[in-house]
Amino acid sequence: GENVEQHPSTLSVQEGDSAVIKCTYSDSASNYFPWYKQELGKGPQLIIDIRSNVGEKKDQRIAVTLNKTAKHFSLHITETQPEDSAVYFCAASGSGGYQKVTFGTGTKLQVIP
Amino acid sequence: DGGITQSPKYLFRKEGQNVTLSCEQNLNHDAMYWYRQDPGQGLRLIYYSQIVNDFQKGDIAEGYSVSREKKESFPLTVTSAQKNPTAFYLCASSILGAAGETQYFGPGTRLLVL
Numbered sequence: 086g087e088n089v090e091q092h093p094s095t096l097s098v099q100e101g102d103s104a105v106i107k108c109t110y111s112d113s114a115s116n117y118f119p120w121y122k123q124e125l126g127k128g129p130q131l132i133i134d135i136r137s138n139v140g141e142k143k144d145q146r147i148a149v150t151l152n153k154t155a156k157h158f159s160l161h162i163t164e165t166q167p168e169d170s171a172v173y174f175c176a177a178s179g180s181g182g183y184q185k186v187t188f189g190t191g192t193k194l195q196v197i198p
Numbered sequence: 199d200g201g202i203t204q205s206p207k208y209l210f211r212k213e214g215q216n217v218t219l220s221c222e223q224n225l226n227h228d229a230m231y232w233y234r235q236d237p238g239q240g241l242r243l244i245y246y247s248q249i250v251n252d253f254q255k256g257d258i259a260e261g262y263s264v265s266r267e268k269k270e271s272f273p274l275t276v277t278s279a280q281k282n283p284t285a286f287y288l289c290a291s292s293i294l295g296a297a298g299e300t301q302y303f304g305p306g307t308r309l310l311v312l
Contacts (some may be wrong), residue, residue, distance in 0.1 A: 089240070089295045091240075094238070115301075116297075117297070117298040118296060119300060119301075120302075122309060126306070126308075127304045127305055127306065128204075128288055128303035128304050129288070129303045130303070131300055131302070133215075133297065134300060138299070174241070178297060178298060179297045179298045180251075182298070183246070183248060183254075183295050183297065185243075185297075186243075186301060187240075188238055188240035188241045189240055190238065190240045191238075191239075
């Protein structure tokens with residue numbers, strides 16, 4: 086089955102700096118890669134996603150890149166703000182007959198004011 | 199106001215007791231899912247359902263049971279057979295349950311053992 090590895094597990098940045106979180110996946114048939122943000126005590130919320138026919142996608146301060154050859158994808162947050170502090174999960178899906186989603190283990194991002 | 203609701207927010211279970219977690223959605227989604235979240239781990243799939251009156255085991259179904267009598271509702275029962283039930287439980291839904299769809303999550307229920 087699919088295996089998703091996520092690094093780093095924790096990340097501290099100064100407010101205004103950029104943050105990068107990286108994920109690798111094992112199943113070359115995966116073709117959909119969502120990123121979720123989870124605040125303390127709440128459910129994960131989708132922040133951005135990318136499909137395998139696209140190499141990069143941006144939404145204001147957030148961008149995701151995908152390298153299908155290397156089977157890795159990354160989340161980039163620019164001009165970080167304290168409200169960006171949360172746990173971020175990457176995920177991969179698309180292989181198989183139903184929507185099986187495999188999640189990474191999460192990155193706890195702390196933005197220091 | 200569309201979305202997924204889970205109740206209760208906190209739930210306490212005594213030894214040998216079955217407890218049921220509620221999940222309701224008004225997004226008109228066909229597919230619903232239950233995940234378990236433990237500290238330092240990703241989300242692990244317990245059960246999923248793509249249609250009313252049908253559901254499938256996920257990766258960690260032992261000690262859990264579900265029902266899907268209505269499209270809007272997908273309750274999860276944590277049985278006494280689940281020896282380590284303390285975790286954060288998340289319900290999710292997607293339009294059809296097809297590959298590549300986005301899953302939307304509820305706010306979660308934290309289960310604690312007394």
